[in-house]
Amino acid sequence: MSGSRQARPPATADGSVAPDGSRARLRAAAVAAFAERGFHGTTTRDIATAAGMSPAALYVHHRSKEELLHELSLAGHQATIDLIKEALDSSESPTEQLRALVHSFAVHHARGHTSARVVNYELASLSPEHLAGILALRHEIDTLVRGVVEAGVAAGEFDVPNPRLAATALLSLGIDLARWYRDDGGWSPEDVADGYAEIALRIVGVPR
Amino acid sequence: MSGSRQARPPATADGSVAPDGSRARLRAAAVAAFAERGFHGTTTRDIATAAGMSPAALYVHHRSKEELLHELSLAGHQATIDLIKEALDSSESPTEQLRALVHSFAVHHARGHTSARVVNYELASLSPEHLAGILALRHEIDTLVRGVVEAGVAAGEFDVPNPRLAATALLSLGIDLARWYRDDGGWSPEDVADGYAEIALRIVGVPR
DNA sequence: CAAGTGACTAAGCGCTTGCTTAGTGTGTGA
DNA sequence: TCACACACTAAGCAAGCGCTTAGTCACTTG
Numbered sequence: 466m467s468g469s470r471q472a473r474p475p476a477t478a479d480g481s482v483a484p485d486g487s488r489a490r491l492r493a494a495a496v497a498a499f500a501e502r503g504f505h506g507t508t509t510r511d512i513a514t515a516a517g518m519s520p521a522a523l524y525v526h527h528r529s530k531e532e533l534l535h536e537l538s539l540a541g542h543q544a545t546i547d548l549i550k551e552a553l554d555s556s557e558s559p560t561e562q563l564r565a566l567v568h569s570f571a572v573h574h575a576r577g578h579t580s581a582r583v584v585n586y587e588l589a590s591l592s593p594e595h596l597a598g599i600l601a602l603r604h605e606i607d608t609l610v611r612g613v614v615e616a617g618v619a620a621g622e623f624d625v626p627n628p629r630l631a632a633t634a635l636l637s638l639g640i641d642l643a644r645w646y647r648d649d650g651g652w653s654p655e656d657v658a659d660g661y662a663e664i665a666l667r668i669v670g671v672p673r
Numbered sequence: 674m675s676g677s678r679q680a681r682p683p684a685t686a687d688g689s690v691a692p693d694g695s696r697a698r699l700r701a702a703a704v705a706a707f708a709e710r711g712f713h714g715t716t717t718r719d720i721a722t723a724a725g726m727s728p729a730a731l732y733v734h735h736r737s738k739e740e741l742l743h744e745l746s747l748a749g750h751q752a753t754i755d756l757i758k759e760a761l762d763s764s765e766s767p768t769e770q771l772r773a774l775v776h777s778f779a780v781h782h783a784r785g786h787t788s789a790r791v792v793n794y795e796l797a798s799l800s801p802e803h804l805a806g807i808l809a810l811r812h813e814i815d816t817l818v819r820g821v822v823e824a825g826v827a828a829g830e831f832d833v834p835n836p837r838l839a840a841t842a843l844l845s846l847g848i849d850l851a852r853w854y855r856d857d858g859g860w861s862p863e864d865v866a867d868g869y870a871e872i873a874l875r876i877v878g879v880p881r
Numbered sequence: 882c883a884a885g886t887g888a889c890t891a892a893g894c895g896c897t898t899g900c901t902t903a904g905t906g907t908g909t910g911a
Numbered sequence: 912t913c914a915c916a917c918a919c920t921a922a923g924c925a926a927g928c929g930c931t932t933a934g935t936c937a938c939t940t941g
Binding site: 518520521 | 887888889890891892
Binding site: 506586661 | 793850864865872875878
């Protein structure tokens, strides 16, 4: 390497750091590394080096490697819940709610497949306490999705033999995007989302 | 612990070991550990101890921890391919082929969710050479599933706007079972498989 | 300008990791 | 009967791990 250190990013008036500051660079490096090699396959040196810092810098901003994972997991789950609620608020009709929900859930998981991989496949690396909190959020997600399906059945818009299983399948399709979706795979997030919204309505038996 | 060592299992006439021999115990312990904590979260001591042996015993039967993972991955992928081919051989009709395929794919992934977790979520821990071979098998799986969907469209039995995406969704549903299915979750593998076979036919637009 | 604050690094500690080495006991074939 | 092959263990090595310590430097505050 040529230089020794990068310039310190300017602190903002309220004492927080700039959006591309060290914290953000560490988080971005951690997401990328956890997604690619998993929590246990990633070293704290990997993360710090990718963020352009020394290994000890990670501990200036995070108590432990696990706490960093938890921060990423929490933010990811919250974003997913917000997105689902937004879709539910977009209409009164279960059919349109489901279409919007599956569409933006798919876009979210395809566009953010790196983060989504960490959110959905690294739960086992959380501490028992942190895991419990995250599982509560996941239960909320399940409940929201099942709610739309049941509302559609109640409204006579859907025809589903097993609403609970149908809701699980709908969630499953979106989550699994984190596993298989590739940026260079020939489909844009919107392409997949359009197709999946159509598939979702077929699954719940909306007449076409 | 009471005793020091277990009795040596009798070798069979052809030189192979008994079915519950050391090799099998190591494999079973490895599957359980890799599924629960991931490849990098599992130590060779974990595996050997769970198999009731000393750490070095693993290296009597396997060149490395990675080679053990590859062996499990290879066997799992081969079993999946066999299962798919069996479903395709069970009928001439794409509708019945797809029903059989999705049903047994789902049963396989639900009943064998522990092994399926290793097969589907530990690919990144394989060596580049081993990964290449496994990806070839996964490509074969994709091709077989897409083939049924396309055959159904060609025969006029299916109505699908995007056969490739539909095939991906069908595979996705089955694979994701490895992530969420629990033995104590209230659904038997057959329950899920019945529901998923129904959902599969809806996805490909078979009139009900 | 002195004292204080916070972000960062160099060095390294104690432990765990994958894997090896040297050796032991047991069953087998000549 | 005796040499050999084989499955296995006790002990341990070099490397890598998460995390800590002690200190440096730039900047802010009075």
